Amino acid sequence: AQKITQTQPGMFVQEKEAVTLDCTYDTSDPSYGLFWYKQPSSGEMIFLIYQGSYDQQNATEGRYSLNFQKARKSANLVISASQLGDSAMYFCAMREGGNNDMRFGAGTRLTVKP
Amino acid sequence: KAGVTQTPRYLIKTRGQQVTLSCSPISGHRSVSWYQQTPGQGLQFLFEYFSETQRNKGNFPGRFSGRQFSNSRSEMNVSTLELGDSALYLCASSLAGGGSYEQYFGPGTRLTVT
Numbered sequence: 089a090q091k092i093t094q095t096q097p098g099m100f101v102q103e104k105e106a107v108t109l110d111c112t113y114d115t116s117d118p119s120y121g122l123f124w125y126k127q128p129s130s131g132e133m134i135f136l137i138y139q140g141s142y143d144q145q146n147a148t149e150g151r152y153s154l155n156f157q158k159a160r161k162s163a164n165l166v167i168s169a170s171q172l173g174d175s176a177m178y179f180c181a182m183r184e185g186g187n188n189d190m191r192f193g194a195g196t197r198l199t200v201k202p
Numbered sequence: 203k204a205g206v207t208q209t210p211r212y213l214i215k216t217r218g219q220q221v222t223l224s225c226s227p228i229s230g231h232r233s234v235s236w237y238q239q240t241p242g243q244g245l246q247f248l249f250e251y252f253s254e255t256q257r258n259k260g261n262f263p264g265r266f267s268g269r270q271f272s273n274s275r276s277e278m279n280v281s282t283l284e285l286g287d288s289a290l291y292l293c294a295s296s297l298a299g300g301g302s303y304e305q306y307f308g309p310g311t312r313l314t315v316t
Contacts, residue, residue: 133292194244
């Protein structure tokens with residue numbers, strides 16, 4: 089069974105600094121995808137970044153990068169140069185290759201301080 | 203391109219009633235997934251539809267059902283509502299299911315059961 093763990097219920101970061109949000113996962117399927125989503129207070133889930141289990145390089149999307157350590161089964165999200173608008177809940181999620189249900193972690197609430 | 207739309211955005215029902223929620227995916231997307239989000243249980247997968255067929259179902263009672271139409275629009279129905287069904291119901295669409303296909307979420311329907 090899939091399992092996603094986000095151990096940081098809340099994180100604070102100073103504006104313009106970088107922050108790392110932790111995510112570990114558990115699966116026996118060699119083919120899987122890892123996703124990060126942002127959920128502002130409005131409720132909508134916003135897709136940020138994707139990492140495939142066979143990808144050789146860490147994914148990057150603008151200020152977002154994914155620190156993928158396959159042997160440790162971790163997929164941490166790094167946000168560089170934090171902005172006030174980055175304050176939100178962040179969810180790590182995983183979907184196994186042949187499966188269509190995405191499993192989510194409990195989320196991390198990030199607060200960016202001015 | 204229009205995003206995922208969900209109607210209604212807010213709904214108040216009483217125990218024992220039934221409710222139908224609607225989701226229109228992004229044009230060209232054939233996979234629609236439904237999730238329930240509550241403060242206690244987090245984000246939980248309900249079911250996924252592809253080409254009018256339910257491919258995956260989460261661990262929810264039979265009171266939760268859904269369907270998908272030929273234009274990929276999807277509805278979910280909850281019968282005999284219980285207080286615990288109060289939640290944010292999110293719909294997500296993707297080109298296809300599984301693998302690397304990221305899901306794009308709608309704004310959600312916030313259901314309150316009294």
